[in-house]
Amino acid sequence: MKSFGFLSFGHYGPQMGRPGFDGGVSLREAVEIGVGADEIGVNGAFFRVHHFAKQAASPMPLLAAIAARTSHIEVGTGVIDMRYENPLYLAEEAAALDLLSSGRVALGVSRGSPEPALRGWEAFGYTGSEDPRGADIARDKFDLFMKAIRGEKVADADPAQFGAGARLAIEPQSPGLDSRIWWGAGSRDTAEWAAEQGVNLMSSTLVTEATGQPLAELQSEQMDLYRKRWVEKWGTSGRAPRVSVSRSIFPIVTAQDAQIFGRQGESSDGIGQIDGFTSTFGKTYAAEPDVLIEQLKADSAVQDADNVLLTIPSQAGVDLNLHILRSFAEHVAPALGWQPNTAGIQHGYPLTR
Structure with missing residues (x-):
């Protein structure tokens, strides 16, 4: 593991047990967690x-708000x-x-997971x-x-302004942004497809496969297939692809x-149904740091990922979530090969113990 971040599900509402915990409070707290995480x-x-x-x-207003108040942390989606x-x-x-944040955008995209609305994308006008x-x-x-983000020309130009046959690219362009796009894959097939597209691989706390193997083994197989397909498609002379997994770690x-x-x-890994797929769900890691280190090394x-995202209980407030992140940064992550950004050193937070 070279880096770690947090993944927030952004839940809010009265069911969270906090009176007045609405969308505005949730978003403002998300910004404060992002700022505190950058300092750590x-x-x-x-x-x-x-x-x-x-x-x-x-997500863009939230990511922009965090980027405006931080200096080093990547801001992204999953x-x-x-x-x-x-x-x-x-x-x-x-x-x-990406231009405003000096190249700190890292967007995870995919088909998406089940939503409350039936074919809700059609309500957005996409039929x-x-x-x-x-x-x-x-x-x-x-x-x-x-x-579009790779600068290809995607629209016909007005011939009155540009002459016949001209094409236009979107503006602005942010060179290098395409190297920080991730595809959220749930299966071996989609992992290999992501490699063929030349984007990074993001795997969540579940995969849409169930073979009886633990989640970690299934994800490692997906990573292996992804990296092999990447080399077949793109060779070894270009940039190295990045791979991220998510875990619940306390x-x-x-x-x-x-x-x-x-x-x-x-807890332990589980099997269940999601969006019509029989899926494998990951367990929660909660233990003293020395035990956690051994569990995560296993x-x-x-171990195979470049980046690990800690799923955080964002609805529990700023202080508890920053405590979780600081505890992981101080007591667990260094033993796993973590390479922090420099903000924590500049702000005096101890990163090792």
Whole structure:
């Protein structure tokens, strides 16, 4: 593991047990968690994107707010549901934010996960999908999105202004942004497909496969297939692709930690249904730092990944979430090969113990 970040699901509402915990409070707290994480030295602040639910939806204003108050941390998503997006407008927004943040945007995108609305992308005006899950339009949009951020000309120019046959690219352009796009893959096939597209691989706390193997083994197999396909397609002379996995990890360093998270460490991988797929769900890691280190060293996917995202209980507030991130940064991550950003050193936070 070279870097770690956090992944927030952005839940809010009265069901969270906090009176007045609405969308505004949730977003403002997300900014404060991002700022605090940057000071600790955490490498990435990532957010889930959902629609028609009391969760974070349009990510760009949030990412922009965090980027404006930080200096080093990557700001990104895990993942944007392409079924709901205008790919050219998304490309413009992503490029603008990347320029404003000096190249710190890292967007995870994919077909997306199940949403509360039935074929909700059609309510957004995106019709024509022949797939009940909308995978066809998601991939078509992704293809156009990548062409746009790579500077390809995607629209006919007005011949009165440019002459016959001219084509236009989106503006602004942010060179290098395409190297920081991730595809959220759930299976071996989609992992290999991501390699063929020349984008990074993002794997969540579940995969849409169930073979009886632990989640870590399934993800490691996907990573191996992804990297092999990358070399076949792109060779070894260009940039190295990045791979990220997500985990629920809670270091127990105080009595309060033990009270809040202690029982969760007894969980195990599970099998269940999601969006019609029989899927493997990952367990929660909750233990004292020395135990966590050994558990995570035995997690093959964590060891094989370049980046690990800690899923955080964002609804629990700023202080608890920064405590989780600081505990991991101080007591666990250095033993796993973590390379922090420089913000933590500049701000005096101890990164090792």
